[in-house]
Amino acid sequence: MSELIQAVLESEEKNDLRAFVSQLRQQEKNYLLRNDILHVYSEYCAKNEQSEKLYTFSLLGKLLYYTQEIIQEDSNFCFIIRPHIASQEIYRVTADLSVEAMTVQELLDLRDRLVNKYHPNEGDLLELDFGPFYDYTPVIRDPKNIGKGVQYLNRYLSSKLFQDPKQWLESLFSFLRLHQYNGIQLLINNRIQSQQQLSQQVKKAIAFVTERPSDEPYDEFRFQLQTMGFEPGWGNTAQRVQETLNILDELIDSPDPQTLEAFISRVPMIFRIVLVSAHGWFGQEGVLGRPDTGGQVVYVLDQARNLEKQLQEDVLLAGLDGINVKPKVIILSRLIPNSDGTLCNERLEKVYGTDNAWILRVPLRDFNPNMTQNWISRFEFWPYLETFAIDSERELLAEFQGKPDLIVGNYTDGNLVAFLLARRMKVTQCNIAHALEKSKYLFSNLYWQDLDEKYHFSLQFTADLIAMNAANFVVSSTYQEIVGTPDSVGQYESYKCFTMPELYHVVNGIELFSPKFNVVPPGVNENYYFPYTRNQDRVESDRLRLDEMLFTLEDSSQIFGKLDDPNKRPIFSMARLDRIKNLTGLAECFGQSKDLQEHCNLILVAGKLRTEESDDNEERDEIVKLYHIIDEYNLHGKIRWLGVRLSKSDSGEIYRVIADRKGIFVQPALFEAFGLTILESMISGLPNFATQFGGPLEIIQDKVNGFYINPTNLTETATKILDFVTKCEQNPEYWETVSQKAIDRVYTTYTWKIHTTKLLSLARIYGFWNFTSKENREDLLRYLESLFYLIYKPRAQQLLEQHKYR
Template sequence: MSELLQLLLESEEKSDFRSFLSDLRLQETRYWLRNDIINVYSDYCSKYQKSEQFCTASNLGKLIYYTQEIIQEEYSFCFIIRPTIASQEVYRVTEELEIIPMTVQELLDLRDRFVNKFHPQDGYLLELDFGPFYDYSPTIRDPKNIGKGVEFLNRYLSSKIFQDRNEWLESLFDFLQLHHYNGVQLLINDRIKSQKQLSAQVKKALGFVSGRPKNESYEQFRFDLQMIGFEPGWGNTAERVQETLSILDELIDSPDPTILEGFISRLPIIFRIVLVSAHGWFGQEGVLGRPDTGGQVVYVLDQAKSLEKQLQEDALLAGLEGLNVQPKVIILTRLIPNSDGTMCNQRLEKVHGSENAWILRVPLREFNPNMTQNWISRFEFWPYLETFAIDSERELLAELQGRPDLIVGNYTDGNLVAFLLARRMKVTQCNIAHALEKSKYLFSNLYWQDLDDKYHFSLQFTADLIAMNAANFVVSSTYQEIVGTGDSVGQYESYKCFTMPDLYHVVNGTELFSPKFNVVPPGVNENYYFPYTRTEDRVESDGVRLEEMLFTSEDSSQIFGKLDDPSKRPLFSMARLDRIKNLTGLAECFGRSKELQEHCNLILVAGKIHLEESGDNEEREEIIKLYHIIDEYNLHGKIRWLGVRLSKTDSGEIYRVIAQRQGIFVQPALFEAFGLTILEAMISGLPTFATQFGGPLEIIQDQVNGFYINPTNLEETAEKILDFASKCEQNANYWSAISQAAIKRVYSTYTWKIHTTKLLSLARIYGFWNFTSRENREDLLRYLEALFYLIYKPKAQKLLEQHQHR
């Protein structure tokens, strides 16, 4: 990037650069983000009648494209430039157009001065730098391979085995000796006493099973293999045992990444999994649409059922049927005594449709019962996490009759609990963030002191740093969740370098090139969400009832609006009412377009319709705003707003009812980390328009199986939807073509079977990696504990003291 700057200053564009900086000085703001920079540059090009070629292809145009932030000081500008994904360069540009590189520390100091210009920081701040702790770990070089951590790790481990064969085979031998189920030894017994003997005995066992009928049950020759040194876990038939032993034999003789993954992925070493979803209304009925629920509850429940099913299949294939293996999945959440008629006050609840998956609810310690016996917002939950983890450990040990094999955290609070549990129980830890709040709220770290009373970002971002660095592996739904796109910063990337003025500087908050990051998108529950054309699986009476509710019924107090012409094409969206989900933005988009109103009705299934029924401040604000938009644009007769809680069955059928009327689904979020509703709509057969900010960019292939929209550009969004509706009216097959392409996209990529198979493979590989490098992680974990006890815990205690007076 320094070469581009040099070219700029040596060319005729130098005067344009100077002129552009002069225009910046005339602006009211002194801190510009990328969209602001592009807008100012666009205005500059228009003002001086610059050609399109100059705007995009000039050195100045290229510099503007790569610039993420500009900060104006008294006599200079600071340019924060992102030349490639997951990289950053910082330069000071003086009045004389001298370019001076800046260090990370200088940038963080500048940001602090910007915030505290009237109260400059005295002394030094704590600096957090996790970089040195990743020296033990291999590092990915090419940004394209970020999110493919396990593939890289397999190659690395295989090369290590090849380079230092004896040491790594010794580690593999020790790893195989570790595993048992309810006290029964698995894989190898003490008749095999060394890695050298293991190699010989593998060949001996292969010779034995190769002579047996392929379909012969493992139980028929179990004791023969035990005499050679091999316990249950290699396969359920002679053929399966031979396959697994052959893979091990090949791995010992000629290590290869694919062989390593294939072998470790087959091993029956995971039987008990804990999924942590700590804060919200977590239940199976009556919770969707409540604050802090929705996508998370759906995701975790579906994941739990799919994991249990996959564990059962794996145990059967491994030949463990004779041991009466019963894999168990526990969803760990909090018990809410005042549960508002839901099951959230029940300690234990079986997950519907499972054999051994359970919701385990652990109560918070009393402290102030006015707080702890009720639902607590995710923004206020921080003081209770440590004691919740301590109490949960005891409950989990009792329910599982031992330690879990894997702990998976969900969201920031769940991930911090997962860290505390994994640290105490010495278990492999997986993080799933879903959505990191830091990316949602602009300048949330810079102005944390102004926002802390409401959002407590100081606790949240500290918890994120601890959990994401402690995790053995991190699962993201999309690549851009980690490192964004060519022109936008990823959620995890935003933790790389930032300041929280007067609290600490983060010089290196996460190693984006670490092989711990893996993209494993979730699936969609095919029992509830399936194509509208599968009429044999639909319940006709449900369809009739929901169609009346959506379009014509006037009986419910939870429905606002009567449609003048219910036969118009439905424009449909379903989400909770909060600022980020932006349903009010969709309503305004619809309200501004008279043409769109002529073609479509707007149908919203969203939270509550009565202000007094909501206890969530943000939801209340959105309810007021939506009523205001309806009145401002006179949408009466053109909109239906349903404030209803739906079962999964009804939720799935609503998509199909809309699809049957050749409707359109719109997901207008200002940012969407992934977008389960997008998958649900697409698999139902609904042509889908979804935000271009976040995960939908990787789900939808624009104009092939769906469409991107910029929800901040209301006119453009309306034009895109209108254009689609017009094409459908002109060509009867166009709607069906997009519908079928959407269905195909989901089935090929986004099923829970694909997700859980990959997740369990990751857990086994990282479990092996964790075992072989456990001593090298201790320094990192100690550092994280210091951060927890010295920064997080004192601030959590202060918040707890506030809660005790409520």
């Protein structure tokens, strides 16, 4: 039995539990989530005049704090308890307080009965369990180390080298012989025939390069090394070659995790990378602000630029520029013939500021031109992914003149395409979710049948299960994206156990303790986003133009609202107009606080101004809602709403213009997977007030370089902002202090240099792991293919039939 329940039952608080359970029976809801549970408990304590101590410090309070869900069925209650991160316990509690453990299967059946009370399942549902496929792979034990997979893997691999050095050194030797570029052998040649000979020749080569000038170029002693068995790839100078050979020598003689990572990170094995961002409106100009674009487009473009730059640096350091090695990065997206003035109808577009990074757009097959020649929402995109992957494989092979070395998926659709491509081409696959919709929409799996016509979650969640389990490694922006916080479930964690009534049960959807998970946060494009104090890098005409647009410009079809006093401190936010981004919530928070209106103006850069300009249902709803809030709270003269598309340079300067006026940035999302706008505004120098639900918890250090807000508590949010504004008015240096700490936070933790170095290191180490381990992934991949062809594909085909008549 749970220690938490046991402690309550063996204490004087047993009667409190009995009374609390009695109060639960009086609730209209029979399915309570954590906030509901704590609310009922708070009411219970108040009603019974119980002390604050009972609510906060009692055993019962502790039990209910860790209880994620309570489900009532007849007179019994099911308690789902999460005593630790990434763990779950399930108990049935009866009226007389007898407690028994429930299985996952029993819990899923109970949830099904809740949905289909009058039509219970006849017979068993398909049960998905990925657990057995992880039995033969190393597993992290301590939850604190989740997301540090590569560190664990390095320890595991180096310990294997100690345990069975002969086998592992043979694997290492075979791995080094594997690498070529366009038919040119790298690292070692046929003069070295065994791992014993490799060890001997490494020592000879070290002695040879040690005697040469440290800065002597590799090409000047290349042929001597070749006679010893060493081909290009060890370094560009005598010193670099010596360093790399020394690391290998140390790895052979006395392996440890740091040495293993240091060596594998230098192995030249990644030259061609595919970044998949499939659902479209992917371009460098005129695409932001469209449905389903925004942070992901910015992220992938910045990642592509910086990956190419890092690959070029790695090639140079490895001494491969002499054999004409040219790294290439391709962003794979869909071609949209009706591209509304953007370049989304161009097959190939070079990424600005790069030598060899490209956007490759592949058209969808014309099942129905009304659909396939136009933008398609990410929620409707599923029927086209398989044929898109097949067509893309041919295009990628032509562009690379061979196979890529790494495929990185972005978002669910891109990750599924990455799976299909990686499976066909036998290439390392990396997943980046950006957002997993399952956590964003409450009960989205439980009531999928009601939501499927609009969102098609049955396809999306199936695609998620396939892609995340197939991936060789998963990159998340934050720890909590994987396993949440002590009191909230992580995005990936939500896939551990769930039901889709009448479709399937997932009893073990993902192994959270697998070393495939790695936290690698993105960076900020420092060409566009930099501190407002760097006046030498700012364009004065842009500053004046954008200041006028934000605060005083009149008679513009893209601006709503005229400010009575433009000199008030600006509260600024910039995001898409959708429900999750919650800009309407910020407007309502501002509208409800007269004190805030006295001190500040609200400036929003968001989407469109008119419903007829949008083809996204959710955006249209939010436009109507925002106008209603402005009228309801009479915010005329106090708010500016800009429905503009901004270039990157303009969006960077807008943050700085707000900072010039000592403004603040508010990110009020109901949930934010990471928060790129938070990084952009912080590096610009803006104090941030950001949602406590999601990634901002790890970016911002509360009350140091920013502030957490609960966007569902409008009064509390307004009070926090007002307190800060009041402090700044009393002491202007306070704004400067928080501003500088925000800037420092980004530069020390969130740069693209840090990101790309780590990502490429991961790709090499997981490539090494897949080569050297005896892990048999084929059974897992066959299982995933069955899921794709037996569940995903038939449902996608049904949706495609609907699309034919639109």
